[in-house]
Amino acid sequence: MSGGERETGLERLFPDMSVLYRLERMSLPAKGRFRGTMQGKRRSRAFGSSLEFADYRPYAPGDDIRRIDWNVYGRTGRAFVRQYWDEQELSVCLYIDVSTSMRFGEESGRKLDYALRLAACVGYAALAGDDRVAVRLFADGIVRELPMCRGRGAAHRLFRFLDGALRGDFEGEAGAAGGSDLYAAFRHPSALPGRSGQTWLFTDGLHESGLEDTIRALLAAGQDVVYVQLLSPAEIDPQLTGELRLIDSETGTGKEVAIGGSVVASYRQAVRQHCETIRRYCEERGVAYLFADTGRPIADTVLRSFREAGLLRG
Template identity: 50%
Template sequence: MTFPTGQGKPESLTGSTLTPQQALQLVFPNPSLLAELERLRINAGVQIKGTLAGKRRSSSLGGSQEFADYRPYSPGDDIRRIDWNVYGRTGKAFMRQYWDEQELHVHLYVDVSRSMAFGDEEENKAYYALRLAACLGYIGLSGDDRVSMQLFRDRIIGELPPLHGRAASAKLFQFVAETMRQTKEAPPANESILDTTDMASPFKATAALPRRAGTTWIFTDAMFEQGIHEALVTFIAARQHVVLVHLLSQDEVEPNLSGELNLIDSERGTGKEVAIGHKLLKEYSQAVASFQHELKRICAELGAVYLFVNTDTPLEETIRTTFLSANVLNK
């Protein structure tokens, strides 16, 4: 599939459905990044087992053309796989074994709760997370992996069924762009405040979890009162190699605030009068650092990968440095 390479603002987005060009421009304001993404591959984390042929080396042996090992000949074996050179040297028959190649299933989960809307209207955490997920999805599709995406708040609220092949990237971009547009719209006046304090809540339904072994990427600001450890355990039990991408804006990492302020909880809509000074800001910074350290500890304990992303960092830099240096992506 061919995409336009021109840059600039998206065309009018007032229609009910975005055109492929509008979707691409919204998701990738700089479409030249696509060529760079095509050269990357998602690290599966572990050798994979599966039933669908692909380009990944599995931990099982099969019929690909990549040599794995020898084993002694047993009656009934296909004599065409005997290595006659070894037989000529040793007088013993050994069978050549080959690695089975399976496709990787990449599952992308994006937090679109209200706290993710914090920040600039055009560059909030939800926008950044969705664009980042689109990058990972495009890398997967370009590498012949199978890619799916789910959106969650207190429950799964949107799903993109599994896609395969680079030609399917238009569907991925369309889904991401439509989600970006919807998150920009204000919720209806009669919509109740969602309870998004438990991260495990959206994944308690069996249908919310991956059905096949693979790798799961979770994009979230992790602003939950509980359930983070439980959610990660749930995915690992579903045979997933988990990558937790923790996103915060620069204003959340180092808020530039002072004086008597009424701080509003973006999830519950409740407010609290707070006197902000140097001491409180220092305590806040320590609390943020402590929370990041705890998330990293939990992930290390469970065998998951923790990545922190400041959403003020250009998307290209996050891909080139944070992800590549963590070995979750390979060139």
């Protein structure tokens, strides 16, 4: 990819480039300690060689005598070894719903485009903090995948992958149409993260089933789950009146309806109840939930909503 193409891709992902610069000073908080695979900046469950003290344990033959705390020995007459937390990286997996309903809306304001830009922000914050990032596009199954990459130098791989999705490179591939069952994409064990870490799920939540099974599967895989639900302004507050034929974007089936004020009011209430059901289910299981209105600027969602929810810090 040439420099000019790369710049164009960045402009598509970051219409407000100031967001990118501010993300360099941010990081993803993680719940508690965890096990990683490479040296990083985060505390793991294992003991290691960082400078952060963890605990004492009795000296055993073969231990490094340089770790004996001689002050404790002088007070008690017994030898204890100092232990320190190991510091390793966080594995972050970004799942982005690319089913047909996510492509709803005007070309400049699709939910999918918004989700890809949010994923670019989260992914870059993780890479800038020396964490590992993988991306998986899903519909009825995993449509396309970016394997784990690590470090700020891998940002160009992340941006190139997400920009390709933004330009529709995956469209037309098997499984990209999507369906009514969210769990269809996560049913096979290979679709789940291979190691414990943090999973972000970007979706509109317009599935008839599968939410519970998907969350259970991700939690069982050792994931700290963040559920980001995206809806467009036209879905939140539709401006429709009269006799219309509405088409289901997933199935292609249509229905003749007469829309008046009472119908729109009932629809708005149904949307609120649906989103509240998802939020409540996530909350009960310790899953972070964030609602994103795609009519808001990306900078507002990332720098305000994500930070207020504790999903980004710095």
